[in-house]
Amino acid sequence: MSRQTEQSAGQEPFDVDDPRLTRFDVVREGARRDDIEIVHYEPQVVAGSKAERRLVRTVAGFFLLTGLAATAFLVIYIWWPWEYQPGRGGDKLYTPLLGLTLGVALLAVGFGILTWGKKLLPKEVSIQDRHGGVSTEDQKITGQTMAYMVDELGVKRRPLLGVSLLAGLAPVGAVVAAPLVGGLISDPHKDDQMMTTGFAPRDGQKIRLVREDGRPIRPADISAGGQITVFPGVEHGVSNRYADSPALLIHLRDADAEESRRNNERAGHGDYMWGNYAAYSKICTHAGCPASLYEQQTNRLLCPCHQSQFLITDNAKPIFGPASRRLPQLPIEVDAEGYFVARSDYTETVGPDFWERP
């Protein structure tokens, strides 16, 4: 069965037009010229055998399945109801059916090709030389050639050329970089933007705390133990333009509020609360996610991104996790109309830490 190639010494010279040569002989000679020796070559199935017919049927079956699945894909793509309808409906099956038919079509053609290649084609073992060796002579010749190029240029004898070329090209390099760098540079401290939020008073007017729908908040709107996310009551205050501004307004229970006031006093935030109400920045001082999971029983505020925990009754001090800085407190009071306002902006920098943070 297997056709082992044997290299007999003293072979007659190869003539490609020799009619006695089979095509395989020519192929083998070609391989030899590429330093490849086909040492083992063996058909996997006997021509005309039952096994061969069976494999051919399998491969053909795969290919026909591809055609079938691909046609099904087209039919579904064109005629299946695909537009989104609320509730359960046929449209929910549109994408799964497309995936199923496309997947089956591609898998079948893949398996067909693989079976053809793996089972029907002859098995072979060929050995090719790697030619990993390096010629030190060639290395030297190339090296000398390059060195000679330097000689031809004569930079060694005429150093002014080299120096002036460098002096000329260096600014050109900078010219390439300048527009990109220059265009991208933007002063991070322009208008003190890293230190101010939407709660900074405008024209001496204190900014109201508003809900997500823009309505201002009265103290009676939050029950004891409750909390609400508040935004600066300015134009676009409830949007990503004021991404640093949102705060959590918490109505503490009496005992917690007492403790909180004591701790605020120590931190120099004695008058930041209003009654039992305190407001803290919602933007985590660690990575800037909204620290939004408030645990009523323990008065802890948890950031769901990296699990930093802040103790609200201790001036939002970080007590667990990677955060290293308190959540800034927003000083609040109630204006003449009975709505919450910010007495001033946050007195500490809001959001993630950075090098020059005061």
Place this chain on the structure above:
Amino acid sequence: MKRRKFDIAAAPANTGRAVDERFQVATPLRRLLNKVFPDHWSFLLGEIALFSFIVLLLTGVFLTFFYEPALTEVIYNGSYAPLRGTPMSVAYASTLDISFDVRGGLIMRQMHHWAALLFMAAIVVHMLRVFFTGAFRKPRETNWIIGSLLFWVGFLAGFTGYSLPDDGLSGTGLRIASAIMLSIPVIGSWVTAAVFNGEFPGTIIISRFFIAHVLLIPGLLIALISVHLGLVFKQKHTQWPGPGRTNANVVGERMFPRYAIKQGGFFMVVFGVIALLGGLFQINPIWLFGPYEAWVVSAASQPDWYVMFLDGSTRLMPDWQIDIPIGDGYVIPPLFWPTVVLPGILVGLSTLYPFLEARYLKDYRSHNLLQRPRDVPFRTGLGAMAVTFYVVLTLSGANDVIADKFQISLNAMTWAGRIGLLILPPLAYYVTYRICLGLQQHDREVLAHGVETGIIRRLPDGRFVEVHQPLSAADGNGHGELDYAGWVVPKKMNRLGALGPAIRGFFYPIEKPVEAPVSPGHPPVEPRAEREEIGSGETRS
């Protein structure tokens, strides 16, 4: 004159001759057709990455036809009823349109995402293969470096793509990325302002990420992949040791037709699997997350799997803030270490590893034969250490979900991660090292004593012994003289041809089964002459 008839049979030969006379391609073409590739399943892992990348390009081009990279605010009025009337960015609205109002758009989006996950997974598994088998050694250090760069560039591609829909999850990811950039000492705020053109989020970041995601990064990936493949082609593939295989040859099959056909079929299979995933398994259902709003986040917001190790490292980092009391005082936030320094170290270590190992072993020769992981216990141990480190970080990236599902304290999970990160990797090194030594010892034992036959014999004095089938002509003590050849040692009688080949056919045999050469339970046979030279389980019938 008789008009010459056009001979269709001679047309290919004539065309070929005409082409060769002009371009002289016959010899190089034959070389290409004849190129020999070694075959082993583990050499196909990198192909999965390559094929996923092709699917990424195809589906990605489709998506660009419908996606609009802009943060301009619009009121959504598309098909998806629950979000109608919601203000959102054009980017998010157009992604919703791709999912609901473009025919077949959702499957393209999901296939794109699945292909990206598969791309990164295949890169990682391929790198593990290359690492554990020592395929990165000289002369292939360059390709190892390009490969590790491909991981990080792919990481960037994934992150920029993840950010484009501007949904609740991706906005949060972007927020964290801005915080990471901010944390860089001295230049942090300037870098962030340069990227976002001012304060987070600004209005331009999505269009910048878009051009990075569809032009700059894919361009870089294509360039790196081309060089990667070019080098594999030029340096020729590594091969496992085995009969006839040396450092100076390649044993395998010629590239055409069989090898190429198998590659083509494999591409179709990978493509098909991605199509099935994209159609049947929902991924990143952005319509459930809502548009990004800086004040909204939910628990269990995990990034894609290849980012989770960074998320984990960030969670495990203690709150060590460094204050520098110069002038007004400066800060290095704790976020800097796990998200900037750690990836930096990882890039450096992985890039330098081939050189560090060569230096440590004082081995500066070229290697084209692979090593079995068990034969280089220290490297396998180091690899196990790295994998453990990575797994602890990745699990910690989901520690809130684990805590929730298994009713464990969240803080306990964090502490378990912190302690595990320090203790488990050295432990993994030790255990792996011992396992490698054990496997080595067992190989030597089988080479010396033979294969366990499962036949128990009772000796005249009443002892029971198991009969071993020696692999070579045994000396007086039943010991052979086979050297370990760096390749699989047969350990079952089946591998020695003690059983006949499997009978083919599903319900009934399609051919008359071959007679089994040795019936089970037969006493040990004298080794056949041809077996003497081999240390391999390959059957060569």
